[in-house]
Amino acid sequence: MTISPRRLILASTSKYRRELLSRLRLPFDVVPPLVDETPAPGEAPADLAVRLSLAKAEAVARQHPGAVVIGSDQVATIDGAPIGKPGDFVGAQRQLRSLSGREVAFHSALAVTDGERVAHADIVTRCRFRELSDAAIDAYLLAESPYDTAGSAKAESLGIALMESIQxxxxxxxxxxxxxxxxxxxxxxxxxxLTAGHGGAAQ
Structure with a gap:
């Protein structure tokens, strides 16, 4: 008798996370988590990312008993202070000027739960930006418009050219x-x- 794999749910509205999860070739559904993302007073950015990843996974798991639910959240920091999404060209221009020649830490928090057990982690990526001229910054922003990305750089595409190193x-x-x-x-x-079967991502 064939045992069907457990239902997998991505608790996220991010198109980037959806694309990444599809690389694992596991069938999954997407359910937006209804979670207040306001930081607690004095909460460190890395702690916020971990807390929100857990909250997202647990909120959706309560709605779908028995499913395996993935929650994730990411914050970018420089010298321990959070960096938000720029929102527009001027904001991204200002942000990249401030990051030129400096190191940014991206905390990518991850949680998986089935409503009973929970696993979680905080994966840190350290990106050092090149010394960037205004001309280089403007050319990049006109080419890619990374206004929904913390740090104003999409490292998966042309934003990699802004980097001196990634660890x-x-x-x-x-x-x-x-x-x-x-x-x-x-x-x-x-x-x-590798063994659970490959049905592709949910549409």
Missing amino acids: SDDPTAIIGLPLIALTSMLTLFGLDP
Whole structure:
């Protein structure tokens, strides 16, 4: 008798996380988590990312008993202070000028739960930006418009040209979903991407 794999749900509205999860070739559904993302007073950015990843996964798991639910959240920091999304050209221009020649830490928090067990991690990626001229910044922003990305740089595409170095144990963490850590977690819940069957992503 064939045992059907457990239902997998991505608790996220991010198109980037959806694309990344589809690389594992596991069938999954997407359910937006209804979670207040306001930081607690005095909460460190890394702690916020971990708390929100857990809250997202647990909120959706309560709605879908028995499913394996993935929650994730990412914050970027410089000298321990959070960096938000720029929102528009001027904001991104200002942000990249401030990051020129400096190191940014991206905390990509991840949580997986089935409503009973929970696994979680914080994967840190350290990106050092090149010394950037105003002309280089403007050319990049006109080419890519990364206004919905903390740090104003999409490292998965042309934004890699802004970098002097990237250090991480999990190369997809910078995009928003650390697939190496996620694979290990999913295996704990009986969903090894290499053996669980490949039905493709939900539409």
